[in-house]
Amino acid sequence: MQSKISLANKEIRKTILRSVGWVTIVHFIGLIIAIPLEILMTTTGEQRQYIRAESLFYFHFEIQAVINIGIPVILAIFLFRFMQVKPFSDFMHSLPIKRDRLFHQYALTGMILLIIPVLLIAFIVSALYNPLNLAEFFTWTDILKWLGITIMFNLLVFLTGVFTGMITGISAIQGILTYIFLLLPTGLLVLLAYNLPFYLYGFADRYVMESKIEAFSPLVALSQVQYRPLGAFEIIVYCLLIFILYGVSLWVYKNRKLEAVTQSLVFPLLKPIFKYGMTFCTMLLGGLYFGIMEGNTAWLIAGYVFGAILGYFVAEMVLQKSWRIIIHIRGLIIYAGVMALLVILFQFDFTQFEKKVPNVSEVERIHLSDNAYSYNLEDPYFLTTQENMDLIRRLHKEIIYNKNKNVARDNGEHAFFVYELKNGKKLVRDYSIDKKEYAHFYKLIHESEEYKRVTNRIFKVKEDQVEKITIHPYGPIRKKAVIVDPSDLKEAITILKNDINSATYEETIDKRDPVASIEIMQKNDKTVEIEWIISYKGFEEWLNKKGLLEQAKVTAADISYAYIVDTKDLQINYAQGYSYEELFEQMGKISHAIKVTDQSRLEESLINSSGYHDGPYMIGYYFKEDGIIDIKSFRTEHVPDFVQQYFK
Numbered sequence: 001m002q003s004k005i006s007l008a009n010k011e012i013r014k015t016i017l018r019s020v021g022w023v024t025i026v027h028f029i030g031l032i033i034a035i036p037l038e039i040l041m042t043t044t045g046e047q048r049q050y051i052r053a054e055s056l057f058y059f060h061f062e063i064q065a066v067i068n069i070g071i072p073v074i075l076a077i078f079l080f081r082f083m084q085v086k087p088f089s090d091f092m093h094s095l096p097i098k099r100d101r102l103f104h105q106y107a108l109t110g111m112i113l114l115i116i117p118v119l120l121i122a123f124i125v126s127a128l129y130n131p132l133n134l135a136e137f138f139t140w141t142d143i144l145k146w147l148g149i150t151i152m153f154n155l156l157v158f159l160t161g162v163f164t165g166m167i168t169g170i171s172a173i174q175g176i177l178t179y180i181f182l183l184l185p186t187g188l189l190v191l192l193a194y195n196l197p198f199y200l201y202g203f204a205d206r207y208v209m210e211s212k213i214e215a216f217s218p219l220v221a222l223s224q225v226q227y228r229p230l231g232a233f234e235i236i237v238y239c240l241l242i243f244i245l246y247g248v249s250l251w252v253y254k255n256r257k258l259e260a261v262t263q264s265l266v267f268p269l270l271k272p273i274f275k276y277g278m279t280f281c282t283m284l285l286g287g288l289y290f291g292i293m294e295g296n297t298a299w300l301i302a303g304y305v306f307g308a309i310l311g312y313f314v315a316e317m318v319l320q321k322s323w324r325i326i327i328h329i330r331g332l333i334i335y336a337g338v339m340a341l342l343v344i345l346f347q348f349d350f351t352q353f354e355k356k357v358p359n360v361s362e363v364e365r366i367h368l369s370d371n372a373y374s375y376n377l378e379d380p381y382f383l384t385t386q387e388n389m390d391l392i393r394r395l396h397k398e399i400i401y402n403k404n405k406n407v408a409r410d411n412g413e414h415a416f417f418v419y420e421l422k423n424g425k426k427l428v429r430d431y432s433i434d435k436k437e438y439a440h441f442y443k444l445i446h447e448s449e450e451y452k453r454v455t456n457r458i459f460k461v462k463e464d465q466v467e468k469i470t471i472h473p474y475g476p477i478r479k480k481a482v483i484v485d486p487s488d489l490k491e492a493i494t495i496l497k498n499d500i501n502s503a504t505y506e507e508t509i510d511k512r513d514p515v516a517s518i519e520i521m522q523k524n525d526k527t528v529e530i531e532w533i534i535s536y537k538g539f540e541e542w543l544n545k546k547g548l549l550e551q552a553k554v555t556a557a558d559i560s561y562a563y564i565v566d567t568k569d570l571q572i573n574y575a576q577g578y579s580y581e582e583l584f585e586q587m588g589k590i591s592h593a594i595k596v597t598d599q600s601r602l603e604e605s606l607i608n609s610s611g612y613h614d615g616p617y618m619i620g621y622y623f624k625e626d627g628i629i630d631i632k633s634f635r636t637e638h639v640p641d642f643v644q645q646y647f648k
Contacts, residue, residue: 012102016079016109023075028117030067034060036124043132055138056125056146057226064150065223072114072154073178076161077171079110084171084261099254107162107246114154122147149230153222156238157182159245160218166252167270169263173318179219186217191284197430198291198300199346201354201403204416204430207372264319275315276335282311283339308335354403357396358419358427366392367418368445372430375418381454382420388448392417395441399431406433435509443505456500457528461520463490470519471532471543471552476628481543481552488546492539493520499536507535512610512638515540515553534607556602563587563620564594564605564643567633570618580629584620594646601642608638617643 038059057064097105125143128134157178164177193208214220215234218241230238256266265271286307291300312332316325365382366389367375374380383389396417399406413435419427435442445451453459469483469492483492496518514531521527532539532553543549550557565587572578587593596602596619609619615633622629634643 012097012105013109016106019081020075020078020110020113023071023078024113024117027067027071027114028120030063030071031117031121032124034063034067035121036128039125039128039132039134043134043137055142055226058137061226068150068153068222069157069219072158073161073175075110075114076158076165076178077174079106080162080165080174081171083165083256084169084174100250103250103253107159107249110158110162111155114158115151118147118150118154149225152235152238152242153218153225155242156218156245157222159242159249163245163249163252166249166256167266169261169266170321173264182219183217186213186220188281189213189216191281191288194288195284195291198287199343202400202429202431203353204372204428206430207375207416207418207428210372210376264321271319272331275312275319275331278315279308279311279332279335282314283308286310304339308332308339355400356427357393357400358421360386360389360393362421362423363389364420364422365389366420367416368392368395369416370414371416375416383445383450383454385448385450388445388450391441391445395438395445396429398438398441399433402437405437406431439505446505446508449501452500452503456530458493458496458500458520458530461493461522461528463493465522465524466490466493466520467523468521469493470521471548472517472519473552473554474514474516475554475558476630477554477558477623477625479551481548483546483548491542495538495542496530496536499538502538503533503535507533510534511612511635512608513632554606556599556606558623558625559602559606560597560622560624562596562602562605562622563590564596564634564646565590565592565618566647567613567616567618569593580620580631583618583631584622584629587618587620594643601640604640604642605634608634608640610635610638615639617647 035056042059122143125134126140129140129143160181161174161178164181165174168174168177189208190213193203193205193213196203197205214224214228215231218238221228221230221234265274283304284307286303286305287300288303290303290306293299309332312335313325313327316327317323320326365384367380367382369375383392395415399415413433415431415433415435415438417427417429421427464486466489467484469489471481471483473479483489510533512534514533515536516532518530518532519527520529540549540553543552549555563584569590569592570583570586572583596605605619609632611632612635613631613633615635615638617634617639618631619634620629620631634640
């Protein structure tokens with residue numbers, strides 16, 4: 001005869017399949033639609049030529065993401081539903097089965113039910129691989145990668161749901177807590193990163209945001225896996241978390257009290273953590289919103305107060321399972337006191353965060369730019385000469401000294417510093433400044449030979465290794481100049497380098513549009529692109545001498561006529577958007593608009609106009625080629641004399 005335990009185990013397996021078998025079926029159908037069916041539809045028709053698949057995640061990635069994020073949580077909720085319903089819980093725990101055995105049976109069955117649909121999809125795609133010639137789009141290795149990554153994320157999300165099911169007695173809260181846990185690391189980092197600049201002058205929030213913080217949240221990493229491959233370290237961490245969550249969930253389950261059913265949180269220790277954790281997060285969110293939107297201390301504090309009160313009340317509602325709650329005002333007062341103390345401590349800057357500037361003897365190299373993006377490139381530039389490093393340190397110190405002035409004058413310009421120290425550490429700072437106030441430093445740094453060499457990729461190009469130069473004029477018309485003669489190529493590269501070396505700081509920050517984009521193709525098939533700015537007169541003269549200037553830039557000969565109007569006379573609906581054609585038509589109807597047909601004036605206008613539509617005067621060009629229209633403006637410092645005299 002079968003023992004009571006084996007009979008119970010058999011019935012439990014039947015119960016599990018009856019209660020959550022439908023989830024596996026939905027999982028399988030969803031993946032069938034997302035991958036094999038999509039592959040059949042796209043690879044057997046005319047769409048095949050447009051497929052740019054590099055992995056199985058290419059096919060209906062949005063559906064795959066929803067399935068991988070939603071199905072494991074739904075499975076965890078329904079699988080451990082017996083822990084949230086008192087009669088069911090009493091019945092299951094009255095069976096002659098130890099808790100750990102019961103947990104293993106449910107958890108392992110759930111994991112198997114998650115894995116089976118994924119394995120079946122991989123098998124189906126493998127069966128289609130040769131008949132449909134799928135090697136054209138992805139390899140067998142890509143199928144195995146998709147299989148491994150999908151199973152890994154499914155198990156990680158599922159076991160997070162299992163863990164939250166162990167600490168709560170309400171299914172709805174189990175689902176909510178699962179996503180909170182999965183998003184919390186990245187979400188908290190984002191909130192802290194955006195709030196700390198209000199208290200730590202120079203804190204580089206944008207650097208933190210661009211430092212792969214998405215890896216801290218499995219959900220965010222999963223949503224980006226199509227175009228951001230996982231690193232080996234990330235995979236190891238996620239796999240370790242799967243085992244840790246399984247072990248911790250088992251331990252929590254064995255120590256959970258049966259009477260905790262229907263409680264929001266079953267362990268008393270978790271209640272204050274949840275309450276004040278939620279209060280802290282909503283406080284940061286409120287401060288972030290009001291601080292960025294209004295930009296002053298009063299609104300920042302108001303945002304913190306509103307966010308903290310809202311978070312505290314919502315947490316109490318969750319814990320008390322009612323909107324008619326008893327307010328524990330003492331706890332809120334204590335929380336407010338602790339936060340006020342933290343703010344005061346920040347003001348004293350005990351760590352010397354704001355004043356810290358490394359000595360030259362400690363520094364290996366320095367990166368100075370306008371934003372963190374330049375540093376996060378594959379090959380960021382650095383300055384290493386004693387003179388430049390000393391200039392950067394002096395600039396840094398002066399920015400710190402002018403803290404109050406800089407904070408009050410936030411005009412969108414930034415100074416971003418990265419000191420890479422000899423001990424292997426980094427010091428990163430980001431400041432909002434008015435560059436005009438520090439132009440004397442920037443001029444010396446930007447005009448140095450080292451800065452020009454490391455920030456202009458053309459200096460890595462050897463003249464005898466260039467195969468072709470293509471010049472694309474900056475504008476809406478289709479023409480280009482091509483240089484292929486070896487001697488001309490050498491001359492062009494040499495002249496461009498000379499123009500870059502002789503350019504002043506003021507010329508390099510000129511806001512007028514560049515003349516053209518120069519594409520330098522090397523014999524190793526690598527391409528270097530640089531902008532031809534207005535000050536590169538030597539290159540312009542050389543092109544004119546070679547008879548290439550007309551094709552290398554937009555000239556007055558390309559334009560039929562232009563209208564110039566006072567910007568205030570134009571009715572531009574920035575919210576709804578506008579087309580250049582509508583704007584040009586409006587310009588033509590303004591009675592005191594200037595209609596320019598003179599070639600010299602058109603040439604002067606082309607040189608001085610800018611694609612930024614923030615100047616006092618707007619100009620609309622009507623090109624001869626296909627009647628193309630382009631709208632630009634004249635900034636105050638670059639308004640042509642004939643325009644100023646006309647609108648006096």
